[in-house]
Amino acid sequence: MKLIGSYTSPFVRKVRVVLAEKKIEAEFEIESPWTPESRVPEHNPLGKIPVLLLDDGTPLFDSRVIVEYLDNVTPNNKLMPAPNRERMEVKRWEALADGLLEAAVATFLEGKRPKQKQDGATIARQREKIQRTLDYMAKELGENPWCMGTHFSLADIAVGVALGYLDFRFADIEWRPAYPGLARIHEKLMQRPAFSDTLPHD
Known part of the structure; x- marks a missing residue:
């Protein structure tokens, strides 16, 4: 997996914290959505970070979507309860x-x-x-x-x-x-x- 984002974005930080708490390895690619040469829109048409690229190339975007996915990748250190x-x-x-x-x-x-x-x-x-x-x-x-x-x-x-x-x-x-x-x-x-x-x- 690869996480695309920046050191300043709090939404990216939320994903990074979840990755660390879940002990999930992911490459971190620094990319700003604000520069003219930004490649973020290639992965997220909204032009926003974070973007999580799965191993099959599928992009996930919006930090809430990403962290929910990550919490279900492994059973350890569950951060969200079952639907209730x-x-x-x-x-x-x-x-x-x-x-x-x-x-x-x-x-x-x-x-x-x-x-x-x-x-x-x-x-x-x-x-x-x-x-x-x-x-x-x-x-x-x-x-x-x-x-x-x-x-x-x-x-x-x-x-x-x-x-x-x-x-x-x-x-x-x-x-x-x-x-x-x-x-x-x-x-x-x-x-x-x-x-x-x-x-x-x-």
Whole structure:
């Protein structure tokens, strides 16, 4: 298998973390979807990363699709429960984390535009989404040691990646003092090699 992506994409990082937690070997090919010579559209018509190329050449895209596939490749270290209410809860956490990331990425990209061309209303709206989602996550987590209660799952991976992206791109969002439960989870995650070895960087 081959994973196509970048070191900066949080969605790629989520897949890399899952690969590491599942102990699945995959070649990592660095490719940016933003350059004119990008080959990403050859594998994903949407021009987005990550893309996972299977051994038979079949491309999988969208991180949610990829991580679900990977969790079923091997039975070890299951990150998602069987289809039931608990599985829905894991997917709900993942949707929250991915939604936070989408808002954060949109904010970051808008902020890269020349100052006079930036849409302040768009940035404010996306930052409100980030804040609301952090509030909601913290409330849902409560005093639980993990998102799903007592056991580690894909929900924690998705949330940890989202929090890591805020650290990477938004140093001004000081989420730890306001959300000690989320800070506690992130600290535990960073003790896992799957997280410490995949820190985003330019």
